[in-house]
Amino acid sequence: VYERRGDYQIVAEYMEPKGLGALQLAFEQRKEKLRAEGLFDDARKRPIPLLPGRIGVVTSPTGAAVRDILHVLRRRFAGVDVLIYPVAVQGDQAAPQIVEALGELNRRGGLDVVIVARGGGSIEDLQAFNEESVARAIAASRIPVISAVGHEVDYTIADFVADLRAPTPSAAAELVIAKRDELAQRLDDLHARMTGVMRSGLHGLRVRMSGLNRHLRLLNPVERVQMQRRRLAELMKGLTGCADRRVTMLHGELKAVVGKLDSLSPLAILSRGYSICLRLPDREIVKDSLAVDPGDLVEVRLHRGRLRCGVREVQRQEG
Template structure:
């Protein structure tokens, strides 16, 4: 193996990686460079750092964005999003791998502010801050109106002028705030909270005149949206022109197309109120006249009433006539009730007579005599039947009696002790003593010879 010469420099791995890192970081073209690509393998680490890969159709670039930079992003990166990223190319010495260290990033093809607007809108809508049921009605006749806007813009002049023209009696409290720039959102939040703390107004108008999305951005901040949502005083949002929509418009209890429209929605017009009062006065006058006429007609009817024209007839004679009719109805009803009671008594008497113990005893004796007679007849019939059965059984038994058979010439053959009935020659041997029982006596026999019938039946050669 060839060893390096004395004039050659030998690097350690760490030294070589550090040298390459210095070369890359010293190249101006690789510092503050913009790269377009698609996010893949995105990981938002618990430390706050973001690790991902920027890729296109032909290549990959490992990328990292530290928490100190990504916390200022106006949108949340997602897997597959196409972005424009600005940063520096350097080497991670430990792995010897070059990486893209991003310091700022924005969506490719869509403005970052618009994407941040859409993401915050979806988030707050999911939390229910835009729900119609949580929006409060605007008081019809507010005692005082609070205006939160810039003190120098055209919006405040339009609002105050419109309020004084439509409803001169209402006091207006102006809380001047910044409506543009990085400090605008905290200024608006403080104004809403202070107005709620003071509690001197019934309606808040929050807004400004028209402008670009960047100029109106303070009203798209999450802090402003949550302050409007938390306000105990109903809020009218009046931001920009009719075509401008902000997050504040969605969260507010009422959205006005312009600051002037907000003032018109906040108070009624005094001329319209005068017209309504005149109309109500006419209705009240007509209603009172109608009621007076109705009362006059009722009084005339009372004057013509029979109770006033002929009180004796109405108060004495007619009640006496009604009393007679009531007496007649009462008498008729009492007679009906007496008839029903008499009929019910007759039914009860019949039931009582049927339940008399004496009558029940006579009836029971009759039933007992009848039952005894029936039992006697049944016993006679049963006795006759059983006697006939007994005679029949005796005849059958007599017909089956062995004595009847033996009277016809048959006998029974037993062994000598009369313990066993002989039915076959196989039970007898030559020399055995047998006893033959006949119908009129007994014969003792001695077996001298015997012959078994091979074909069944009785053999003729047996000798006893």
């Protein structure tokens, strides 16, 4: 302190960020490290079985947490099998014991889910569940792990890595085992869904069977013959109608042609009083008086009958 100027000097040997102690800073740094490695990703987390037959509990054998868990489990489903693996949940030995417990339970096998639990406390009391070794042991577990550490407001790194986080040990027991009524309701829902699926499947099979029956009927020789007969009858009916229409049309055309031929026929001209003169003996038609001479024989064809005549006189037409 400099009394003359009223100044003073402070020499700092250690500093921490404002509002964060050493444990909190280490917690945040470790959390970000493990998050970057993907240990918190939902994709790697395993589902909790609906009705586990055997549950492992890693916790203190004398704490309130184990009593709360057992009480809830017995109340909700008394027949469930519970294996308690006692560990320290506070102090220097807590983290190594928790890691060892998880490894041993995985080696033994036979468990459907493991609850790692302890009651509430300060950040120092919960420090074991913030250790990196515990987080990696939870992530490496082949058995789904539920973290139930502290109270609802307490969060540890174990909570982020675990497959499911429960706010309290009692809540973990409630999450892992549903009530009998809830299970019965789920079974009813599943039964209803299965019934619906079966009915839908049966309806689809009936529709398919109906289609197959129709197909089989079409493949039946008798049915095929009858079908071909019906088709042949329809074709014959259509062919007959088509032939009748064709005959009628051709008859009309023929009648028109005959009429036209009749109008152009020389015989038709004879019926109107005209005649045809043929020179004998070559029977050439006489079109000009110059084609015959007096004394020639000619044949005159009438509408009815013929005349054989001799030429007595030929009159020439001038011009």
